[in-house]
Amino acid sequence: MKKQLVLLIILGFVSLGIYAQELLVQDLKVQGNKRLKTTFIKSISTIKAGAALDSAVIKQDIIRLKRLPSVAHVYFQVFPAEDNQYNVFYNIEENFTLIPSANIYTTNDDEFAYRLGLYEFNLLGRSIAFGAFYQKDIYSSYALNFRAPFLFSNKAGLAVNLQDLTTQEPVFFQDETANYKYRNKSIEALGLYQFNFTNRLELGFNYFVEDYKFKGENVNNRPELNVNKWLVKGIYEYNNLDYCYQYISGFKSQFNFQYVTSTNDMLTDFFIGWNDFFLFKRVGEKGNWANRLRMGLATNNETPFAPFSVDNNLNVRGVGNTIDRGTGVIVLNTEYRQTLFEKDWFVLQGNAFVDAGSWRNPGGEVNDFTNSENVKVYPGLGLRFMHKKIYNAIFRIDYGYGISKNATKGFVFGIGQYF
Template identity: 80%
Template structure:
């Protein structure tokens, strides 16, 4: 009888233990040196006393790997006591005080560059502070502040100022005219993370656009100085996974802006576009990367249309702002292959095709299929990658046009092209 009682009690105890929910006793952070432990715990979903859920932990790890200050992250789970567990998040940090550099040329001997310096982990809380200087015939600069988790693990703030001056071709019916263009702006954005995969930004931008004609104005071209307000909204779905230089998954980012104006030459207008990204691992060393941009704006017949065809934005080798439009479809696709990898260093080669087409100002959707508007530029490139420094990817690409009135040229920069 005594033995039966003991067996029965052990059986009941086993059932109780089996049915008892596993609880996190403590979340411990290891490997971080500059990133604050309090910051990592603050943005993590797993807390002391919460249920032990592997899916939640894996989402935390993905969130950490997306941070500029983290090159890699993984977790471990150990039994503590009374069906409670200690969870360890192991962090491999990036170096985050990063210079930026973009250089581009064409066969017209055009040369321009943008150099900057950014700290992506200010105060150990993944706050980005920095700016750039640009030389593209004229001098320009910008300063930026971005803190996505400034107020909580969901709510943040971004503040930007730029004074950008360039030579811009403006396309009139009777020919192209060159203008000295200046855009001086102040912007503030609220940042909100709905959940792990979805976030949005909403804010205001006050800016001044100044167009001054270059050379002798024999045709009495318009010169403008216009004050504007811009309302901006961004929605992003992000389901990307990172493993050092490799990326897999899908991401979509939608941008919408409404701009008010005080001049009939630059009337009120809207502009919206969506970038779709798709990445796929190919074997152990390959990565297939794709970006599709589709956008439309108010279809005013104006020489100051918002979408541009540009070397450093959408088509490598095409030149600096060679055309403008009120609609855009651009597809960038490339295969990236790791040629050599040793400790922190990676040499990556890539083969790409950049293609795009634009709707003419005041035109119709048939413009997208017109031969003069279609640009196709295949090319080859190299990437020199430091695995322990955030965005430390020096790229060299050479694009060669195969469509009507094409050019060719090199594009240099820091970071992947997309």
């Protein structure tokens, strides 16, 4: 670490032009990689043979490589070659990227459920993600996903997703909560483009069929739907995060916008948009403060099928599974993560969190966000069991305890950090 600091200081002088004679890169060499292709690493790196030796450019390359699912860690070295030229070495520590998943859980009705999947995050050694899952939760579901951010160049790529998801969904009417069998069959294609080190765009479309069938005897003649829809989707992201194994620092903002049009004249077109703000800060050697703020709005239709939901697995730990819906959302998740034990590849991390949020009722007003019926506040504690050399190999368990009106409490399990 001290050697790298000295190198950064020296290179900083170079990039400021203090040396009269410009130092050049003779070659970029890559070491330590086994499955990740050297040609791919060089293609997405900014440092090239013949370019000026610049510490800022090297630092950006290192951060970019650490963001790849296939990279656990990377560091650089600089060695003199000849005639004021230097060789730059990128030393790669790879993640294991063929990841099976097996989740077992119970629903509110104590039905046994599971999800089995397999994903490869470094297909062909070019950081391409490809995989699928099968889910049995009362009904059968599956999905197939492909994502290649550098398929066409070091800036342009493609993502394609197929899904056939069937679940039991609660739908909230004024006088009752009804259970529906909900099925969503969709195909999605997105173009991916990176403008520069921190800014990227996803733009594409999704064609899907939504089917809501009432479960049980429909004594109140509740609506049932089977509708073909088109969705235009855009994601704009500013990402200035830096990773060091389980620790994250920096800021990220991700804006999502969708416009949905229906082939059924009885259903109006609508939009939905939200922005996630992330702020991470290292605290000492073993601490990490993590924050996520989500703010979103949708067309304010008075409908029981509102797009924003209050859910354990999405926004408020301990609140329950899809307990309410709304056409607007404000949620803040803040937690302090502390490494309790670390040895070789294994990390045990503890966290203390507060999840707080509020929703606008379908057809409601802005002051719904301050209505005590809609405000949820849930502090809690959790544990993370982590493998440092397997991508996203984080098993988490959290316990949230509500302190707001009509609060509940409960455990939430999952794979990966909550946010």
